[in-house]
Amino acid sequence: MSDLFSLTVLLGILGTGIRLATPYLYAAIGETFSQRSGVLNLGVEGIMLMGALSGFYMGVTTGNLWIGLLAAAFVGLLMGLMMAFVSVTLQATQGISGIGLHLFGLGLSTLLFKTMLQGRVESISGFQPIRIPLLADIPYLGEVLFNHNIMVYFAFLLVPVANFVLNKTTFGLSVRAVGQNPESADSLGVNVNLVRYTTVSIGGILAGIAGASLSLALINLFQENMTSGIGFIAVALVYFGGWRPWGVLAGALLFSMVNALQLWIQVLGIQIPSDIAVMMPYILTILALAFAVNRTRAPAALTKAFNRGEN
Amino acid sequence: MNNKPTVDINQDTSKKQFSIKRPFANIRPEYKRLLSRTFEALLPLIAVPLALLVGAGMLLALGVNPWEAYGAMVQGAFGNMSGFTQTLVKATPLLLVGLGVTIAFRGGVINIGGEGQILVGGLAATALAVGFPTVSGWILLPACMLGATLAGAVWGGIPGVLKARVGVNEILSTVMMNAIALQLANYLLRGPMIDPEEIERGTRIAQSALLPAQVWLPRLIPRTLLHSGAILAVILAVLVYIFLWRTTTGYRIRAVGLNALASRYAGIQVPVFQALALVLGGAFAGLAGGIEVLGIQHRMVEGMSGGYGFSGIVAALFGKLHPLGLIPASVLFGGLLVGGDRMQRAVQVPSAMIMALMGLVVLFVVSSEIWARRRARRREMNE
Numbered sequence: 001m002s003d004l005f006s007l008t009v010l011l012g013i014l015g016t017g018i019r020l021a022t023p024y025l026y027a028a029i030g031e032t033f034s035q036r037s038g039v040l041n042l043g044v045e046g047i048m049l050m051g052a053l054s055g056f057y058m059g060v061t062t063g064n065l066w067i068g069l070l071a072a073a074f075v076g077l078l079m080g081l082m083m084a085f086v087s088v089t090l091q092a093t094q095g096i097s098g099i100g101l102h103l104f105g106l107g108l109s110t111l112l113f114k115t116m117l118q119g120r121v122e123s124i125s126g127f128q129p130i131r132i133p134l135l136a137d138i139p140y141l142g143e144v145l146f147n148h149n150i151m152v153y154f155a156f157l158l159v160p161v162a163n164f165v166l167n168k169t170t171f172g173l174s175v176r177a178v179g180q181n182p183e184s185a186d187s188l189g190v191n192v193n194l195v196r197y198t199t200v201s202i203g204g205i206l207a208g209i210a211g212a213s214l215s216l217a218l219i220n221l222f223q224e225n226m227t228s229g230i231g232f233i234a235v236a237l238v239y240f241g242g243w244r245p246w247g248v249l250a251g252a253l254l255f256s257m258v259n260a261l262q263l264w265i266q267v268l269g270i271q272i273p274s275d276i277a278v279m280m281p282y283i284l285t286i287l288a289l290a291f292a293v294n295r296t297r298a299p300a301a302l303t304k305a306f307n308r309g310e311n
Numbered sequence: 312m313n314n315k316p317t318v319d320i321n322q323d324t325s326k327k328q329f330s331i332k333r334p335f336a337n338i339r340p341e342y343k344r345l346l347s348r349t350f351e352a353l354l355p356l357i358a359v360p361l362a363l364l365v366g367a368g369m370l371l372a373l374g375v376n377p378w379e380a381y382g383a384m385v386q387g388a389f390g391n392m393s394g395f396t397q398t399l400v401k402a403t404p405l406l407l408v409g410l411g412v413t414i415a416f417r418g419g420v421i422n423i424g425g426e427g428q429i430l431v432g433g434l435a436a437t438a439l440a441v442g443f444p445t446v447s448g449w450i451l452l453p454a455c456m457l458g459a460t461l462a463g464a465v466w467g468g469i470p471g472v473l474k475a476r477v478g479v480n481e482i483l484s485t486v487m488m489n490a491i492a493l494q495l496a497n498y499l500l501r502g503p504m505i506d507p508e509e510i511e512r513g514t515r516i517a518q519s520a521l522l523p524a525q526v527w528l529p530r531l532i533p534r535t536l537l538h539s540g541a542i543l544a545v546i547l548a549v550l551v552y553i554f555l556w557r558t559t560t561g562y563r564i565r566a567v568g569l570n571a572l573a574s575r576y577a578g579i580q581v582p583v584f585q586a587l588a589l590v591l592g593g594a595f596a597g598l599a600g601g602i603e604v605l606g607i608q609h610r611m612v613e614g615m616s617g618g619y620g621f622s623g624i625v626a627a628l629f630g631k632l633h634p635l636g637l638i639p640a641s642v643l644f645g646g647l648l649v650g651g652d653r654m655q656r657a658v659q660v661p662s663a664m665i666m667a668l669m670g671l672v673v674l675f676v677v678s679s680e681i682w683a684r685r686r687a688r689r690r691e692m693n694e
Contacts, residue, residue: 042482046670082674091684092677095421095482096628100677103621104670108369110663115373119661224663232486239480275498282490289479289487 007140009264015144016260017253018152022218023048023210023227024252025155027234028241029162030206032248035238036166037199038179038301039087042098044207045231046105047079051211053109056222057116060124065216072212073205079105080204084197091305102231110224117222126220127151151217156249158206163245175199179299182306192306207231233285240288242297251288255281351683355629358675359643362668369667373660380658387653388646394653396535400607402645404429404599406544408623409630409637410551411467411595416632417555418588419568424470424485425596425620427492428463432600434496435462437504437611440522448525455526456601463597464590466492471589475582481589489620500613519611528606538606545638547595552634564588596620618666622648625669628676644669 027044034041051072059068079101086097113119127149136146166172177185178195186192210230215222237255241247262277338346367377388398408425415422435458443451470484500517509516528538555561566574567584575581599619604611626644630637651665 086674086678090678090681092674092680095423096624097674097677099423099621099624100670100673102670103625103673104667107663107665107667107670111369111661111667114661114663229486229490232483236483236487239483273498273502275494275501279491279494282487282494286473286479286484286487289483290473290477 009268011140011144013257013260013264015147016263017257018144018156019148019218020256020259021252022152022155022213023230024234024237024256025158025249026206026210026213027231028237028248028252029158029245030203030210031235031238032162032241032243032245033166033175033199033206034203035302036179036243036299037175037196038182038299038304038306039084039196039200039203040094040098040235040303041080041083041087041101041200041203041207042095042232042235043079043083043101043105044098044203044210044234045227045229046102046109047076047083047204047207048105048211048214048227048231049109049225050079050105051076051208052215052226053112053211053222055208055212056124056215057112059126059212059216060122065127068216069209069212072208072216074208076204076206076208076211077201078204079208080201081197083204084200088193088196088200088305091307094303094305106225113222113224119224121221121223123219123221124216126215127217149217151213155213159245159249166245171195171198176299178306179301182301182304186306186308192308196306207234210234233281236285236289239298240285240292243299244297254288255285258284347686351686352631354679354682355631355676358629358672358679361675362671365671366664366668369664370660375658375660380654380660383657384647384650384654387657388650392532393535394649396532396537397649398642398646399541400536400538400645401648402641403538403541403544403606404603404617404619405623405626405641405644406548406637407599407602408596408619409627409641410544410548410634411463411592411599412624412627413630413632413634413637414551414555414564414595415467415588415592416627417568418564418585419571420471420474420481420585420588420592422467422485422589422592422596423482423620423624424467424488424593425599425623426616426618427485427489427620428466428593428596429600429603429616429620430492430496431462431466432459432597433604433611433615434499434504434600435459435597436601436604437519437522440526440605441504441520444523451523452526452528452605455605456598459601459604460594460598463600464594466597467593468586468590471586471593474589475586481585485589496611496615497613500611504611506610517613522605522609526605527609528602536607538602540602540606543602548634548638555634560584560587596623599623622666622669625673628673 027048031041031044054075055068055072058071059065062068083097083101086092087094129147129149132146136142166175174185174190174195177190178192182192211227214226219226233255237248237251240251241249258281262280265272265277266274363381367381370377370380387394389395408429411428412422412425436455439455439458440451466488467485470479470481470488473479473484474481497517500519504519505515506518506520508520509518528540531537531539531541555565563574563579564584564587566577566579567581571581600616603615608615622644626640627637629644630640647665647668651662654660655662
């Protein structure tokens with residue numbers, strides 16, 4: 001056990017954890033917008049899969065990763081709009097419509113993978129690490145914090161941006177008002193459904209990018225059902241983070257650090273069955289949901305459809 | 312209730328009245344009510360043709376003749392004896408999981424943990440059967456089924472208790488329990504529960520030893536996979552119907568699901584019945600897992616849950632969350648799953664398309680609820 005706590009290993013865990021947090025951050029920050037406006041989008045996983053596939057496909061065929069990223073965002077937007085139409089306009093039960101969207105994304109991404117890519121798993125050279133000069137030269141921490149690919153930097157930049165948008169802009173105020181009390185927001189002239197369409201679309205775009213961050217930066221390939229639960233965990237992280245971007249960041253980091261620890265335990269050959277080790281982050285999430293979440297912070301209108309003049 | 316548009320006095324009021332006339336306005340009220348209820352009951356049925364229509368678009372985009380593909384699908388699932396028995400084989404876990412989903416949804420909780428509950432159910436049945444190979448089938452088979460049911464109940468009960476005690480969102484906790492069950496199954500099937508023969512041969516396929524033959528569920532038709540679990544599932548569907556509509560506990564579960572606040576005022580302990588709904592939901596999915604092992608593979612294999620945890624939700628919704636509606640619904644979706652495989656062989660379209668179509672069915676069914684709600688509201692306003 002002693003070598004688990006050596007400096008190199010600890011720094012390695014830190015670095016891996018930061019990289020692993022990327023897809024969770026995109027997806028969970030997007031979901032934060034959606035939930036703060038009162039829409040629970042449980043279809044994040046399905047959107048991520050479609051984003052991962054379309055990003056990978058466009059990246060491979062055009063040879064330009066940025067076009068891939070754009071395609072992933074666009075597909076995410078389309079699926080977000082689908083979710084918004086079903087949940088906001090048609091006022092469907094949100095937990096279930098999310099499952100529908102997930103199954104749709106899972107099935108369609110597999111179908112397209114097997115037809116357009118002939119089901120071949122091939123890796124590509126994804127976004128390469130960018131060393132930030134000077135900062136990366138800081139002893140020990142520099143390499144860990146400032147030698148990542150662009151998707152990682154963007155993911156972490158997204159947190160303060162989202163925090164600013166939600167708390168310091170008029171749009172953010174509308175989002176929070178719509179999620180807390182849509183009737184009052186409506187009476188003050190806020191277009192409730194428009195705000196919700198916007199936030200669910202933002203969530204969709206970011207979920208698409210989250211998928212692409214897997215297939216273009218973290219794993220650099222596409223595989224059937226490659227997200228394997230990341231989207232669902234991202235939804236849980238929003239609860240965990242108390243519907244606040246900084247809280248979501250803390251949750252994502254905690255979760256991915258445990259994940260990184262688990263990976264390093266396997267690398268170092270410590271005798272814990274790997275399947276049991278993989279369980280740890282999930283058990284941790286359940287425990288965190290049970291004991292660490294301040295539920296009073298939940299948007300009051302979460303999962304409640306708005307029906308003008310009915311309530 | 313106060314959203315009636317203020318009538319503009321300058322406008323011709325007679326014209327106004329004409330414009331708000333609804334179709335069927337001249338029909339006698341009792342017929343009208345019947346018509347509207349039939350409409351509501353049949354609304355989800357449109358979801359499948361609609362999804363198939365979208366699927367036809369996908370097939371065209373893939374350069375496949377939809378007529379040919381769907382023909383292969385229907386022929387494969389319902390066209391001959393072997394296909395149809397296969398359909399019933401797939402319908403069995405769908406029905407069982409769907410019953411669990413139905414109870415949970417009726418209690419106002421969403422159980423997405425079917426996949427994990429199936430796995431632990433299968434593991435429990437396997438462990439009992441492999442652990443006591445000499446016990447008579449008359450004791451061992453019921454014990455295996457009971458073990459599977461209990462394991463599923465525990466797996467559904469953990470989210471249930473967490474919801475009742477500390478208010479953890481059951482959607483999230485059941486999803487986490489799925490991931491944990493998957494890892495648990497992987498661990499057990501590669502380690503402690505692996506078939507000793509796999510180690511001897513060095514192939515190390517992650518599967519359990521073959522179960523002793525006395526626990527194999529009897530086959531209904533020789534040379535097919537159709538086993539007696541199918542009959543058990545139908546009997547259970549009837550029992551669940553009786554439970555939900557003819558017992559006090561079932562009534563309370565439904566009351567909690569319909570209106571938690573009113574139930575609380577009526578003195579029903581809402582958290583208890585929500586937890587119970589999740590426990591029962593898990594129990595049925597666990598039993599489904601046990602029956603899959605005892606009836607088909609006769610051993611626990613990797614990936615045994617086969618997505619039934621999700622497709623069971625689709626079947627339950629399509630059956631309008633009614634145990635008896637679920638019977639035809641699970642046969643239909645069992646047929647879709649079998650037909651998808653046949654379609655893959657006939658026209659080389661990956662069977663994953665069926666999953667995409669199931670997702671669309673869910674979206675269409677939940678979206679169609681808006682009409683039922685609007686009608687209910689209109690009735691309320693008229694009274």
